[in-house]
Amino acid sequence: MNFYAVKAIYVYEMARTFRTIYQSILAPVISTSLYFVVFGAAIGSRITAVEGVSYGAFIVPGLIMLSLLTQSISNASFGIYFPKFTGTIYEVLSAPVSYVEVLLGYVGAAATKSIILGVIILATATLFVPLEVAHPLIMATFLVLTAVTFSLFGFIIGIWADSFEKLQIIPLLIVMPLTFLGGSFYSLDMLPPFWQTVTLFNPVVYLVSGFRWSFYELADVSLWVSIGMTSVFLAGCLVTVWWIFNTGYQLKA
Amino acid sequence: MNKQSIISIRGLSKTYDGGFEALTDVDLEIRKGEIFALLGPNGAGKTTLINVVCGIVNPTEGRVTVDGHDIIADFRATRSMIGLVPQEMPTEAFETVWNTVSFSRGLFGRPANPGHIESVLKSLSLWDKKDNKLMTLSGGMKRRVLIAKALSHEPRILFLDEPTAGVDVELRQDMWNLVRGLRDSGVTIILTTHYIEEAEQMAERVGIINRGSLILVQNKQELMHRLGNKQLRLHLHEPLKSVPESLSGFDLEFVPESCELVYTYHSQRERTGVTMLLIALGEEGITFHDVDTKQSSLEEIFVNLVTWEK
Numbered sequence: 394m395n396f397y398a399v400k401a402i403y404v405y406e407m408a409r410t411f412r413t414i415y416q417s418i419l420a421p422v423i424s425t426s427l428y429f430v431v432f433g434a435a436i437g438s439r440i441t442a443v444e445g446v447s448y449g450a451f452i453v454p455g456l457i458m459l460s461l462l463t464q465s466i467s468n469a470s471f472g473i474y475f476p477k478f479t480g481t482i483y484e485v486l487s488a489p490v491s492y493v494e495v496l497l498g499y500v501g502a503a504a505t506k507s508i509i510l511g512v513i514i515l516a517t518a519t520l521f522v523p524l525e526v527a528h529p530l531i532m533a534t535f536l537v538l539t540a541v542t543f544s545l546f547g548f549i550i551g552i553w554a555d556s557f558e559k560l561q562i563i564p565l566l567i568v569m570p571l572t573f574l575g576g577s578f579y580s581l582d583m584l585p586p587f588w589q590t591v592t593l594f595n596p597v598v599y600l601v602s603g604f605r606w607s608f609y610e611l612a613d614v615s616l617w618v619s620i621g622m623t624s625v626f627l628a629g630c631l632v633t634v635w636w637i638f639n640t641g642y643q644l645k646a
Numbered sequence: 647m648n649k650q651s652i653i654s655i656r657g658l659s660k661t662y663d664g665g666f667e668a669l670t671d672v673d674l675e676i677r678k679g680e681i682f683a684l685l686g687p688n689g690a691g692k693t694t695l696i697n698v699v700c701g702i703v704n705p706t707e708g709r710v711t712v713d714g715h716d717i718i719a720d721f722r723a724t725r726s727m728i729g730l731v732p733q734e735m736p737t738e739a740f741e742t743v744w745n746t747v748s749f750s751r752g753l754f755g756r757p758a759n760p761g762h763i764e765s766v767l768k769s770l771s772l773w774d775k776k777d778n779k780l781m782t783l784s785g786g787m788k789r790r791v792l793i794a795k796a797l798s799h800e801p802r803i804l805f806l807d808e809p810t811a812g813v814d815v816e817l818r819q820d821m822w823n824l825v826r827g828l829r830d831s832g833v834t835i836i837l838t839t840h841y842i843e844e845a846e847q848m849a850e851r852v853g854i855i856n857r858g859s860l861i862l863v864q865n866k867q868e869l870m871h872r873l874g875n876k877q878l879r880l881h882l883h884e885p886l887k888s889v890p891e892s893l894s895g896f897d898l899e900f901v902p903e904s905c906e907l908v909y910t911y912h913s914q915r916e917r918t919g920v921t922m923l924l925i926a927l928g929e930e931g932i933t934f935h936d937v938d939t940k941q942s943s944l945e946e947i948f949v950n951l952v953t954w955e956k
Contacts, residue, residue: 401752
């Protein structure tokens with residue numbers, strides 16, 4: 394294992410975050426705070442509690458997931474796309490590093506940034522709503538699992554994309570709608586039966602549900618189903634990355 | 647010079663997805679500690695060859711070993727020995743010189759060594775720019791940064807793909823002094839260049855590649871001797887109106903009414919014809935006040951070879 398290479402990529406990518414701290418950390422925190430103000434305080438005060446949890450507190454896990462998903466994808470996709478765009482990828486391709494090490498460096502850094510962001514948003518939420526975490530360990534597990542899984546997904550998008558438009562198209566047209574329709578702002582019980590069934594095809598539902606359970610022991614689907622579905626998605630991403638590295642897709646001629 | 651091979655290329659071919667055949671059955675041995683110049687026109691396959699050895703492009707056929715290690719099966723060993731200065735100038739605009747060079751060292755599996763990075767930056771006159779972002783540097787300075795990145799992990803083999811393209815004369819001289827210094831310290835250097843005079847000055851052996859095939863590999867001096875013509879230039883006292891009939895058997899060039907007569911001959915032949923020419927000139931009463939000779943340059947040889955290939 395080339396630990397020096399993993400460290401070099403990881404530190405390099407993390408340094409990019411701190412160089413762009415307003416964009417990487419501050420902007421998501423502000424936008425999430427706005428969600429708390431609008432949906433939690435303004436509108437939420439007129440919505441009845443969901444199974445005993447105030448609406449403001451109910452949406453906290455969903456909002457953290459919203460940021461975690463979008464930032465994991467954004468960080469990882471940009472992290473690998475940028476060297477492709479500038480041409481500096483030649484150095485990674487010619488270095489004595491295995492694909493696992495490349496992955497550990499890029500995806501590890503992207504996931505770390507997202508986790509830091511998730512924790513900051515969690516801390517910010519306590520300023521707006523009374524918050525309790527019933528199962529901190531499970532919450533942390535979901536946080537890490539989601540950050541890693543969607544950083545892998547972002548890495549795949551970054552490899553696949555050959556333009557800035559492609560880099561944005563999946564996060565904007567697929568991930569964002571799935572996230573909004575994944576139960577971040579509502580319980581599935583609030584939907585008509587038909588849409589409850591349709592929603593079960595949305596992988597984000599399982600993430601939000603499991604994550605929310607770790608806070609309030611409230612879930613739309615079983616915790617184990619949530620963990621299982623997330624693991625399936627993680628496995629799917631790993632298989633895709635394995636295929637990319639084995640074929641050199643979009644990396645090597 | 648040590649004649650031991652450090653890079654061995656056997657039957658190497660590369661066909662890109664679009665069907666373009668960039669390399670065709672290339673065999674090449676690079677000797678340890680030499681400076682090898684790879685010459686060829688644009689699109690000849692120089693960069694593809696380098697990229698295959700460095701691991702950036704997958705070969706279609708053939709085998710490449712570096713110091714006895716296969717570049718695919720034992721890529722860690724081979725790549726850790728190689729430094730690459732690419733033809734393009736890809737840089738991370740917002741990074742500082744120090745960070746980007748240190749990153750390269752780590753990427754190639756070497757522990758941090760600020761002393762070495764400092765020494766590399768100083769040798770490339772980059773030390774006072776170490777905290778500058780790459781976007782603030784001139785093209786020549788960026789080229790130096792790429793060389794610094796390639797040298798950061800102390801490679802035993804250095805590929806320089808058109809390293810002096812677009813840099814000024816002073817920087818070019820600095821670079822070649824650095825390259826000579828590296829060669830003296832035992833680093834094997836493979837360079838491609840469009841500046842053939844550079845290959846002529848720097849390289850010990852020359853390979854000429856055209857349309858994906860290696861036309862010729864030879865010691866530079868031997869190549870120039872083997873393929874190079876020599877010209878004898880006579881500066882006459884009186885201009886000639888025409889070449890006398892008795893001199894028609896010689897390969898002579900002259901501009902009517904000029905005072906110069908040029909005789910082209912092959913310097914390696916047993917009989918060059920120089921003595922016969924001088925006798926014939928004396929018999930015709932043609933006198934001269936000065937004489938000089940000129941060996942064909944590598945550039946002329948290269949152009950002749952590539953033109954002949956077409």
